[in-house]
Amino acid sequence: MPLSIGFVVYPGLSQLALTGPLQVFAGLPDTTCHIAAKTLAPVASDSVLSIPPTRAFADCPDLDLICVPGGLGASEALRDSETMTFIRERGRSAKWVTSVCTGAFLIGAAGFLKNRRAATHWAYRDLLPLVGATAGGARVMHDGNVWTCAGVTAGIDFALAIAAEIASPGAAQSIQLAMEYDPAPPFDAGSAKFAPEPVKQRLDVAYNRMRHAMRDALASA
Amino acid sequence: MPLSIGFVVYPGLSQLALTGPLQVFAGLPDTTCHIAAKTLAPVASDSVLSIPPTRAFADCPDLDLICVPGGLGASEALRDSETMTFIRERGRSAKWVTSVCTGAFLIGAAGFLKNRRAATHWAYRDLLPLVGATAGGARVMHDGNVWTCAGVTAGIDFALAIAAEIASPGAAQSIQLAMEYDPAPPFDAGSAKFAPEPVKQRLDVAYNRMRHAMRDALASA
Numbered sequence: 001m002p003l004s005i006g007f008v009v010y011p012g013l014s015q016l017a018l019t020g021p022l023q024v025f026a027g028l029p030d031t032t033c034h035i036a037a038k039t040l041a042p043v044a045s046d047s048v049l050s051i052p053p054t055r056a057f058a059d060c061p062d063l064d065l066i067c068v069p070g071g072l073g074a075s076e077a078l079r080d081s082e083t084m085t086f087i088r089e090r091g092r093s094a095k096w097v098t099s100v101c102t103g104a105f106l107i108g109a110a111g112f113l114k115n116r117r118a119a120t121h122w123a124y125r126d127l128l129p130l131v132g133a134t135a136g137g138a139r140v141m142h143d144g145n146v147w148t149c150a151g152v153t154a155g156i157d158f159a160l161a162i163a164a165e166i167a168s169p170g171a172a173q174s175i176q177l178a179m180e181y182d183p184a185p186p187f188d189a190g191s192a193k194f195a196p197e198p199v200k201q202r203l204d205v206a207y208n209r210m211r212h213a214m215r216d217a218l219a220s221a
Numbered sequence: 222m223p224l225s226i227g228f229v230v231y232p233g234l235s236q237l238a239l240t241g242p243l244q245v246f247a248g249l250p251d252t253t254c255h256i257a258a259k260t261l262a263p264v265a266s267d268s269v270l271s272i273p274p275t276r277a278f279a280d281c282p283d284l285d286l287i288c289v290p291g292g293l294g295a296s297e298a299l300r301d302s303e304t305m306t307f308i309r310e311r312g313r314s315a316k317w318v319t320s321v322c323t324g325a326f327l328i329g330a331a332g333f334l335k336n337r338r339a340a341t342h343w344a345y346r347d348l349l350p351l352v353g354a355t356a357g358g359a360r361v362m363h364d365g366n367v368w369t370c371a372g373v374t375a376g377i378d379f380a381l382a383i384a385a386e387i388a389s390p391g392a393a394q395s396i397q398l399a400m401e402y403d404p405a406p407p408f409d410a411g412s413a414k415f416a417p418e419p420v421k422q423r424l425d426v427a428y429n430r431m432r433h434a435m436r437d438a439l440a441s442a
Contacts, residue, residue, distance in 0.1 A: 016400065023236060047247035153404065169408065176410045177421065180372030180375055187381070199394045
């Protein structure tokens with residue numbers, strides 16, 4: 001039986017939090033990837049790209065690994081019982097439960113982060129205790145069978161680390177070379193620790209509203 | 222008028238070569254992104270993700286920037302007159318002509334790389350002279366109004382560099398921080414210069430067939 005990997009998508013997900021890890025996992029030998037949603041209708045992301053699911057939740061095969069990407073829509077997805085039920089039920093039977101970015105709050109609200117060290121997007125780290133988790137310091141966190149990571153692009157690093165564990169380091173390295181993933185960001189602005197203060201302050205203002213939305217959604221989840 | 226950015230998609234593109242830069246450009250102020258293809262039917266990529274275009278070529282507005290992602294399907298796309306005509310015509314009127322990965326051969330066959338220094342996926346670098354270009358040494362190359370870059374994931378670095386030029390360094394840094402792009406690959410295997418030799422050899426064998434397909438397609442383009 002090939003390994004079965006399923007991504008959960010919902011309106012307002014950050015498309016790169018899905019497409020980064022998907023590109024990595026698609027390179028694994030003997031693996032089938034699924035993109036699962038409530039229905040087969042294309043799902044709006046945070047850009048003009050809409051995501052056509054390959055499976056409706058009801059028709060999704062058993063998953064060895066479930067991956068929940070994040071995005072601004074995560075707080076709304078928390079209020080969606082079909083999505084949360086899928087994550088809870090399929091997560092329970094999966095060997096690995098994983099999330100990218102604010103997808104951590106979806107697997108967290110589903111019960112998978114209790115007493116775990118976890119990662120999420122930098123702007124949401126202080127909310128991790130609301131789902132019983134401790135914010136770890138690393139970009140990619142691994143606690144038992146639960147893998148989480150920092151925001152959006154961290155999904156690529158995370159998926160390569162997972163690929164090394166579930167297949168082999170050689171398989172992960174082949175995928176990394178095929179993707180020519182030898183990153184060279186033009187600025188040192190990708191971490192809240194090092195980003196220029198004005199850049200960080202501008203985003204902090206924008207994220208404040210979204211943090212509130214997430215907090216409210218978690219309170220009623 | 223908002224800045225108009227258009228991605229050209231075709232069957233067999235590498236989805237991350239599109240979705241990486243798209244995530245960056247989607248964060249630019251006062252910018253509209255389009256995903257253009259022959260028809261509005263979803264386009265198969267190199268993974269289970271199919272890409273729903275937002276515009277058919279015939280209905281695509283004028284583009285300030287055209288971006289052609291790469292992928293194994295690039296050699297077939299070279300033989301497609303509608304796709305090549307769109308790239309040629311829209312490239313001529315665009316302010317910036319750009320490509321990711323093997324998309325370089327599509328803008329090259331359309332005439333935009335003559336006597337230019339350019340980048341492409343490592344496995345195809347030696348074919349750049351077939352479109353009149355010289356292989357540059359950098360991951361992201363900028364020669365006049367033409368930007369090209371290395372394989373797949375280089376599209377993220379490339380798009381941030383372009384964002385800094387067409388908007389501002391501050392805008393690019395905000396996008397980088399929002400995407401938490403502070404990469405930490407688990408292995409040093411993303412460059413053909415440093416990847417372990419067995420990993421490189423395995424891929425070289427696989428890429429040989431694809432290099433032949435590209436060479437044949439360029440010969441008849």
